[in-house]
Amino acid sequence: MCCKLLGIPEIRKPANQWCEDCNVGKGCQIYQDRPLSCRQFDCLWLQLDGIPEEFRPDKTQVVLSLTDHYDEDIVAYCDPEYPDNWRNGAFGQWLLNTANKLSERLFVVCGDDRKVVHLRSGANKN
Numbered sequence: 001m002c003c004k005l006l007g008i009p010e011i012r013k014p015a016n017q018w019c020e021d022c023n024v025g026k027g028c029q030i031y032q033d034r035p036l037s038c039r040q041f042d043c044l045w046l047q048l049d050g051i052p053e054e055f056r057p058d059k060t061q062v063v064l065s066l067t068d069h070y071d072e073d074i075v076a077y078c079d080p081e082y083p084d085n086w087r088n089g090a091f092g093q094w095l096l097n098t099a100n101k102l103s104e105r106l107f108v109v110c111g112d113d114r115k116v117v118h119l120r121s122g123a124n125k126n
């Protein structure tokens with residue numbers, strides 16, 4: 001899903017459309033030579049221990065990342081075809097709880113729509 005939802009400046013790939021080098025469902029066709037942005041990106045699903053398999057981005061249509069400048073804020077990149085997945089069901093509950101533990105804000109990006117969800121407190125933030 002990151003090969004669809006994220007923009008990749010080096011290859012002028014716009015956000016929200018599949019990369020021409022992506023074999024959807026299989027992987028990157030230029031994996032050995034993929035751009036630096038692709039090499040450096042690790043979504044939160046890969047980084048967090050214990051995150052359920054059903055929350056994998058290709059199942060939720062939501063890619064989670066930490067913000068570039070403030071490592072504590074989560075950004076949820078949503079597929080515009082599924083604009084409410086970030087807040088629905090067990091995944092939505094988990095996302096809000098997890099974001100609330102890390103920060104006071106959750107950034108939601110869905111096509112041209114960008115919003116900041118203000119959480120309760122960030123009470124567990126160290």
Ligand code: SF4
Binds near residue numbers: 003023027035
């Ligand atoms: S170059 Fe490869 S890893 Fe990067 S967006 Fe395209 S398909 Fe994905």
